[in-house]
Amino acid sequence: MNDAPSPRCVICPRQLLDHETGRYICLPCEHRIDQDLRKLAGPAGLYARLCLRIQPGRGGSDGPVVSGTPGRQLPGGEPLNLTANGGIVSDLETWVRDWATYGLATIGTGGRLQHRVDQAITTLRLNLPHAASRHPALDDFSKEVYKIRAQAETIISGERAPRRIPVTCPCGTVRTVTLDTDGFQCSGCGTEYGHSEALRLTVAERRAA
Ligand SMILES: [Zn+2]
Numbered sequence: 505m506n507d508a509p510s511p512r513c514v515i516c517p518r519q520l521l522d523h524e525t526g527r528y529i530c531l532p533c534e535h536r537i538d539q540d541l542r543k544l545a546g547p548a549g550l551y552a553r554l555c556l557r558i559q560p561g562r563g564g565s566d567g568p569v570v571s572g573t574p575g576r577q578l579p580g581g582e583p584l585n586l587t588a589n590g591g592i593v594s595d596l597e598t599w600v601r602d603w604a605t606y607g608l609a610t611i612g613t614g615g616r617l618q619h620r621v622d623q624a625i626t627t628l629r630l631n632l633p634h635a636a637s638r639h640p641a642l643d644d645f646s647k648e649v650y651k652i653r654a655q656a657e658t659i660i661s662g663e664r665a666p667r668r669i670p671v672t673c674p675c676g677t678v679r680t681v682t683l684d685t686d687g688f689q690c691s692g693c694g695t696e697y698g699h700s701e702a703l704r705l706t707v708a709e710r711r712a713a
Pocket residue numbers: 513514515516517518529530531532533534
């Protein structure tokens with residue numbers, strides 16, 4: 505038994521256990537950071553899936569090309585910024601450069617954005633167990649990785665199932681549209697509705713309900 509209280513994890517308030525002596529962070533926190541990083545990497549990771557959600561071929565993104573309406577973008581333009589150079593990839597590479605000054609990371613060789621993301625995550629995960637006892641700013645690192653992971657998950661899950669809203673044409677025909685509908689032609693009476701007219705039908709529907 506020590507007289508002095510054992511030091512605490514710099515991320516969570518837990519006191520470090522005997523087998524965690526000399527570390528800045530506890531093992532559960534290390535594990536959580538590792539999981540956040542792991543989820544972001546790879547062809548099925550959050551970064552790759554985020555790239556699939558945004559319009560292809562813009563902003564210097566070299567993410568997977570998917571067909572889609574040109575100019576389509578989520579509200580606020582966030583995914584584009586997140587997946588472009590200067591977004592997630594640059595945030596991660598900034599930490600790689602920082603960790604490299606402690607001898608805790610290998611700076612990547614560049615290449616496609618997805619490759620750069622994967623390289624950064626690989627070296628950060630590889631060195632995380634050492635960083636746990638050698639890097640004093642793991643609190644900031646942990647917060648940023650958490651934020652990136654949570655933000656990506658929120659956008660992906662929000663986009664996965666666009667909300668479908670029933671609309672009723674004055675002729676009585678009912679169909680569903682999404683909030684970003686380009687409009688439609690009523691299958692009952694042939695009336696054409698543009699984006700805003702279509703959404704007005706949903707308002708009318710809600711008022712009537
Ligand atoms: Zn902790």
